[in-house]
Amino acid sequence: MKHFAVSGAATASPVRGTRMLEKDDEVGMSEQGFKRFRRRRAPAEAAPAASSAPRQRPMDAPSSAGSIQLPAALPEPWERIRQVPFPGTEEHKTRLPLVSRFRSAPAAKSFDLLRTRLSHTLKARGWKRVAVTAPAAGCGSTFSAVNLALSLARVPGSRTVLMDLNFRQPGIAHAMGIQATADMGAFLSGAVQMEDQLMRPLPSLAVGLNSAKDQDAAEILHSRSCSAAVDDLMLRSGADTALFDLPPVLEHDDTAAFLPQVDGVLLISDGTSTTAAQLAACEKMLAGHTELLGVVLNRARRSDSPLN
Ligand SMILES: Nc1ncnc2c1ncn2[C@@H]1O[C@H](COP(=O)(O)OP(=O)(O)O)[C@@H](O)[C@H]1O
Ligand SMILES: [Mg+2]
Structure with a gap:
């Protein structure tokens, strides 16, 4: 240290x-x-x-006249982000198929594959900021964002940031079994510093949790202070990749409001419920505003998986 x-x-x-x-x-x-x-x-x-x-x-040694007292060097911002126990509870350990706990499960392998492909694409283009969203609620945006972040954070020497920007239905705290006390609205308005907003469940993973629903989400995500807060986050965290968990594209305009802040979007479709028409509507909405980095098939049948 x-x-x-x-x-x-x-x-x-x-x-x-x-x-x-x-x-x-x-x-x-x-x-x-x-x-x-x-x-x-x-x-x-x-x-x-x-x-x-x-x-x-x-x-x-106390300071004495004539000797120079140099200020103690503060740890860099990433090191100042509070570390929290993970997974938080015994019950949580058995509840979710999180990739870091079930290394050999097909879901974990799928997320590792997604991580590698996404990392290659981002590196090739010099990009870091990725929105994770879905056509409708319940498709698995949060599930996918959390597992992808955990998979990214397993790369030695890397830094991953995961931000819960779903003010309609915040979910990362629950998915990870961490208690959310942080005020994401205050962080995006510039009132709270990155070090006070984020937590580190792993040394290489920082998460920004959201504890309160806010009906003015689109306005918050559209604001100039939000753009400045995200720029500051990227600069001071030194993150290689930042994932932003956002509300469904077809239900709210929050994701559309936040698109200027990201380099691309991962669209999560639910293999049991998402329709082709929904995917087409999402693609149409995103076209011209951002890059569609991929459509992820969640809850896929075994036969749909490239790993079988
Ligand atoms: N592939 C999956 N396997 C098991 N459970 C899943 C899977 N995808 C989603 N879930 C579960 O479904 C519920 C809804 O997923 P969630 O990620 O919260 O949806 P969204 O964020 O898109 O609204 C959560 O309880 C989540 O754990
Ligand atoms: Mg969610």
């Missing part, structure tokens, strides 16, 4: 006579030179021994 790293203390010290012993000094030093060197060092070395006060580690 670099919380207390103070750099350059030896070379930047203004105190005379405490220079570092250099290589040439060591090699060519005569006995006389060595005695002179010891005499110069003696007062500074003798001082703590003469004092009855307990020896302090350099980092505990």
Whole structure:
């Protein structure tokens, strides 16, 4: 951890006579030179021994006149995001087919495949921001966004952000078994900082939860402050990928309002209920505004899966 790293203390010290012993000094030093060197060092070395006060580690030392006190370096914003236990409850461990708990399940393999394809596409185009939405409620947007985020976060050295922007029916907190206390509206208005809004269930995954429904969702997502908050989030988090869980395209205009903030959209269709007409309507709505990165078939029959 670099919380207390103070750099350059030896070379930047203004105190005379405490220079570092250099290589040439060591090699060519005569006995006389060595005695002179010891005499110069003696007062500074003798001082703590003469004092009855307990020896302090350099980092505990109080400031004294004439020495430079460098400010302790703060950890970077990502490290300041609070870590939370995950999965939160015993009951939660057995409830959801989350990819990180069931590595060999077909669903986990499908999400890993989706992750890899999506990452390739995003990297090739220099993109990071992806909206996850569906034609109608219940298709599995949240389920897919959470599992995809967990799969992305398994890539070593990566950083993934998952934001719950569904003010109609927030769902990420419930899906992940984390208690949502955060105010997403306040974050998007610029009143709350990223570090205070987000939580890290995994070291490489930060989630922005939503605890309150808001009927003015489209206006919030359309606002200038929302755009600034998302830009700030991307810049300061250093995220490789950000997934934004949004309400259904055909039921609200929230997703349409947020499209300027994303590079592309993943559309989740429900293999048991989504119709071709619904998918066509979504594509028509998105065309010209953003890139359709893919249509994901959720609740697919086994025979529909490329992994069978
Ligand atoms: N492939 C799936 N396998 C098992 N459960 C699923 C699957 N897809 C969705 N669900 C469950 O269906 C419910 C609705 O899914 P959700 O992701 O909340 O829908 P949406 O966000 O699109 O409204 C949730 O309880 C979710 O866990
Ligand atoms: Mg949802």
